Amino acid sequence: MSITGIDRVTFGVEDVPACRGFFLDWGLTLVSEAEGALDFETMNGCEVRIRRMDDPALPPAIEAGSTVRQVIWSAETQADLDACMAAMTAAPDFRQDGDTLFCTDPNGLSVGVRTTHKRALDVTGTPANTWDRAARVDQASPIYERAQPIEVGHVVFFTDKLAAVTQFYQDIGFCMSDRYPGRGHFLRTSQRGGHHDIFFLQTPDSRPGLNHVAFAVRDIHEVFGGGMHMSRCGHETQLGPGKHPVSSAFFWYFKSPAGALIEYYADEDVLTENWAPRDFEPGPTVFAEWAIAGGIDGVTRRQKQAGPSGPDGKFITEKRS
Numbered sequence: 001m002s003i004t005g006i007d008r009v010t011f012g013v014e015d016v017p018a019c020r021g022f023f024l025d026w027g028l029t030l031v032s033e034a035e036g037a038l039d040f041e042t043m044n045g046c047e048v049r050i051r052r053m054d055d056p057a058l059p060p061a062i063e064a065g066s067t068v069r070q071v072i073w074s075a076e077t078q079a080d081l082d083a084c085m086a087a088m089t090a091a092p093d094f095r096q097d098g099d100t101l102f103c104t105d106p107n108g109l110s111v112g113v114r115t116t117h118k119r120a121l122d123v124t125g126t127p128a129n130t131w132d133r134a135a136r137v138d139q140a141s142p143i144y145e146r147a148q149p150i151e152v153g154h155v156v157f158f159t160d161k162l163a164a165v166t167q168f169y170q171d172i173g174f175c176m177s178d179r180y181p182g183r184g185h186f187l188r189t190s191q192r193g194g195h196h197d198i199f200f201l202q203t204p205d206s207r208p209g210l211n212h213v214a215f216a217v218r219d220i221h222e223v224f225g226g227g228m229h230m231s232r233c234g235h236e237t238q239l240g241p242g243k244h245p246v247s248s249a250f251f252w253y254f255k256s257p258a259g260a261l262i263e264y265y266a267d268e269d270v271l272t273e274n275w276a277p278r279d280f281e282p283g284p285t286v287f288a289e290w291a292i293a294g295g296i297d298g299v300t301r302r303q304k305q306a307g308p309s310g311p312d313g314k315f316i317t318e319k320r321s
């Protein structure tokens with residue numbers, strides 16, 4: 001069976017208007033809105049739903065406050081969906097509603113699977129030139145004024161049931177990509193694909209909760225351009241830009257009014273059945289090869305926590321007035 005990614009993420013939030021502005025700045029398209037309900041989508045039609053947290057139609061929350069209330073995964077074909085059904089029927093709260101199968105995972109989160117509603121896209125990232133291979137010839141790399149995320153690429157949750165949630169997702173076809181033994185499992189939806197679609201982290205005192213929702217963009221230039229735009233809009237960086245040693249992705253995390261953190265990322269490792277999961281000891285050098293705390297100021301284009309680089313705060317190439 002083959003699940004190909006995330007089709008929809010639903011948030012229950014305290015402040016719907018704040019989320020409206022935030023996700024428009026983030027680069028999502030608002031496709032419909034009503035009192036207490038916003039339906040956004042990414043470039044390929046992956047849905048991001050915002051609902052007031054007391055909306056009675058929402059599944060139960062896994063934690064207090066604004067957070068993810070449901071994740072719906074994309075099955076490639078009806079046969080893939082049927083294969084998931086066999087694994088999901090034994091899970092709590094199993095039901096079929098229209099074209100979607102639902103149940104509750106061992107972390108308490110509502111999970112759905114449906115044949116994908118996303119659209120095939122023809123978008124092009126910008127390749128990097130390396131010493132041995134000129135992949136970009138007679139072509140400058142782009143500078144993005146803002147990001148336009150392609151899709152929700154992965155979700156990350158805290159759990160106190162690492163073994164059980166891992167087993168649940170493996171039963172519906174997910175594969176282990178890498179591990180912090182006993183503490184964290186990176187899982188991808190199928191053998192061939194991006195490094196992880198879901199990551200569970202169990203710390204000694206962790207309870208179920210959201211850590212972040214990550215949006216894939218075309219290339220590292222869009223990570224930087226998107227982050228700089230968010231900075232100019234006044235949104236607060238949690239960490240980034242930076243680079244993860246596990247997955248190799250470039251990242252930029254922001255604090256989100258929809259709960260926890262939100263991430264732009266690009267250039268993650270792509271794995272196949274030939275990949276052997278690796279074990280890592282958690283620590284700062286494993287989380288980030290490098291990262292900028294506090295982000296880059298989108299106006300001065302310098303890291304926020306650094307002082308001016310010259311006596312008048314200008315780059316050496318800038319015109320002095």
Ligand SMILES: [Fe+2]
Pocket residue numbers: 154156212214263265
């Ligand atoms: Fe992430």
